[in-house]
Amino acid sequence: MTRTINFNAGPAALPLPALERARAELLDFAGSGMSVMEHSHRGKEYEAVHAEAIGLMRELYAIPAEYDVLFMQGGASQQFAMVPMNLVPAGKSADYVVTGAWGQKAVAEAKLATAMLGASVRVACDVGAGEGKAKKYVRVPTAGEIKADPAAAYLHMTSNETIDGVEFHAFPDAGAVPLVCDMSSDFMWRAVDVSRFSLIYAGAQKNLGPSGVVVVIAKKSLVAAGRKDIPTIFQYRTAAENNSLYNTPPTFAIYLMRNVLAWAKELGGMPAMEKRNLEKASTLYEAIDGSGGFFRCPVDFASRSVMNVVFRLSSEALEEKFAAEAKKAHMVGIKGHRSVGGIRISLYNAVGIEWVKTLTHFMKDFAKANG
Ligand SMILES: Cc1ncc(COP(=O)(O)O)c(C=O)c1O
Numbered sequence: 601m602t603r604t605i606n607f608n609a610g611p612a613a614l615p616l617p618a619l620e621r622a623r624a625e626l627l628d629f630a631g632s633g634m635s636v637m638e639h640s641h642r643g644k645e646y647e648a649v650h651a652e653a654i655g656l657m658r659e660l661y662a663i664p665a666e667y668d669v670l671f672m673q674g675g676a677s678q679q680f681a682m683v684p685m686n687l688v689p690a691g692k693s694a695d696y697v698v699t700g701a702w703g704q705k706a707v708a709e710a711k712l713a714t715a716m717l718g719a720s721v722r723v724a725c726d727v728g729a730g731e732g733k734a735k736k737y738v739r740v741p742t743a744g745e746i747k748a749d750p751a752a753a754y755l756h757m758t759s760n761e762t763i764d765g766v767e768f769h770a771f772p773d774a775g776a777v778p779l780v781c782d783m784s785s786d787f788m789w790r791a792v793d794v795s796r797f798s799l800i801y802a803g804a805q806k807n808l809g810p811s812g813v814v815v816v817i818a819k820k821s822l823v824a825a826g827r828k829d830i831p832t833i834f835q836y837r838t839a840a841e842n843n844s845l846y847n848t849p850p851t852f853a854i855y856l857m858r859n860v861l862a863w864a865k866e867l868g869g870m871p872a873m874e875k876r877n878l879e880k881a882s883t884l885y886e887a888i889d890g891s892g893g894f895f896r897c898p899v900d901f902a903s904r905s906v907m908n909v910v911f912r913l914s915s916e917a918l919e920e921k922f923a924a925e926a927k928k929a930h931m932v933g934i935k936g937h938r939s940v941g942g943i944r945i946s947l948y949n950a951v952g953i954e955w956v957k958t959l960t961h962f963m964k965d966f967a968k969a970n971g
Contacts, residue, residue, distance in 0.1 A: 604931075605929075605930055605931040605955045605958060605959070606933055606951075606955075607931065607933040607945045607946050608933030609763075609785075609806070609908060609933065609937070609944060610784075610803070610805040610806040610811075610946070610948075612807075612948050612950070612951075613951050614810070614950050615860060615864075617863050617866075618809075618856065618859035618862070618863045618950075619859075621859045622855070622856060629645060630645050630648075641848050641851055642845070646851055649851075649854065649858050650845070650851075652862075653671075653854050653855075653858040653861060654671075656858065656861035656862060656865060657669055657815070659869075660861060660864060660865055660869050661791070662791065662870075663794050663817055664795055666821070667794060667818060667819055668816075668817070668818050668819075668820055668836075668840040669816075669817055670817075670836065671814075671816075671839075671844040671854055672813070672814050672839055672844070673813065673814065673849070674814065675803050675811070676702075676782055676784040676801055676803040676814055678814070679782070679801040680705060680708075680710065681710070681712070681713045681834075683710070683754075683756065683780055683799065683801070684709075684713040684719070685717065685827065685834055686826035686827055686834070686835060687778075687780070687799075687822065688710075688714050688717070688753040688754075689719065689827065690717060691719065692719055692751070692753045693714075693719065693720040693722050693749065693752055694714070694719075694721050694722070694755075695748055695752040695755045695756065696710065696721060696755075697741065697758075697772065698723060698725065698758075699737055699741070699761050699766050699768075700728075700737040700764035701737070701761065701937075701940075702761055702762060702782060703726075703756075703757070703758040703782075704728075706758065707721060710756070717827070722749060724746050724747050724748050724752075724755065725741045725745050725747060727739055727740065727741050727745070733939075737766050738764070738899050738900050739766060739900040739903040740766060740768045740769075740902075740903045741772075748774060748775070750775065750776070750777065752777050754777060754779070754780045754799070755772070755777050755778070755779055756781070757780070757781050758781070758782045759771070759781050759782070759783045760783070760786035760908065761785075761905070762784065762785040762806075762946075763908075763939060763940055764910065765897075765905040765909060765944065767903060767904065767905035767906060767907065767908075768903075769902070769903075771796055771797075778798030778799070778819070779796060779798055780798060780799045780800075781799070781801075784802045785802075785907050785908060785946075786905070786906070786907045787800070787802035787807050787808065788802075788807050788808065788949065789873055789874065789906060789907055790870055790871075790873060790874035791871065791874065797817070798818070798822050799818040799822060800815075801814060801815065801816045802814065804857055806907070806946070806948050807950075808860055808861070809854075809856045809857035809860045810852075810853050810857075812852075812853035813849070813850050813853040816836065818836055818840075820840070823836045823840050824837065833846070833847065860949075864949065877907070877947060878906065879953055880951060880953055881905075881907075881909065883957065884909050884945060884947065884960060886960075887959075887963050887964070888909075888911050888963075892971075894914075894967040894970075894971050895913060895943075896912050896913075897909070897912075898910065898911075898942075906947065907946060907947055907948060908946050908947070909945045909946075910936060910940075910942055910944045910945075911942060911943050912941075912943070913942075916941060919936075919941070919942060919943060922934075922943065922966055925962075925966065926962060929962055931955075931958070931959060933946065
């Protein structure tokens, strides 16, 4: 079997060794005569997997002891509501920095959540050009553009906008205000100083594993101070006090995440991931920039994403042809999000440099044949 070259934006390519390990262990996990999916989440076999996944994440991402690592469900979308429900006290407001489509969604959801709870939300910065849904996002803000409220409950940002291909390469300074970050599409692509953030959340289905689990890394003090007048299942303290085992967790998704984290460790952890990802992104951006305008990246140079590379061709018809011919060459997942069009290549951790080289050779040939 040949593996398809998979540039999907999420769910996305998984490392082959992590899948092979799952295959080898599928029917008989740890000599138990059953699969990990069939074990109780309170049994010692599953609990070992759960603890190993948390331990590997803490080790690889250098997560300080004063942070909880939580596994939750409902995707990053549920976090759009849970963050404000937990963290904005009645009568207070939270600040949002909007650099793309996911940030817009986070604000919309936070408005609904806070309206229910006598709190509010404010946009501290929106770098979109145009109006409403048609807004175009091509950059992150400069420090001076963020009009932060020093009394805000937190400042929310999206480190990488998956649809727009816009990424922060340095994080804003929120001062004494807790910084909250949706890192769904660039979590663990390299080391970050976790202590810069009060809360990080990330859906697993890009860099970490299959869909079904979302990771929350939160300062224990923030979790403890969270609101108590919201349903138990939505309080971060419930997950924290129960080691993310309050209700039945997505055991197989967490098991596969364990396999992916073990693979990342084997390869050399975050420094190796960073090296690998920078090489892939520079190879692809060089192919775009060196195409004499045949391919064009709309994102400002300094805000270009290492994980989701977006580019355009001269017409939508040519983009369709490009995607169709790429598919014939066993490359999938390259169409831009339906809301923005164009081409999007996702270069998450599991994507190898060989795949990117195959793509850039294909791009050169395509430009020659269609230029
Ligand atoms: C940056 C970002 N935030 C949030 C989401 C929503 O994630 P989910 O579908 O897991 O709710 C996505 C999904 O692609 C994303 O890329």
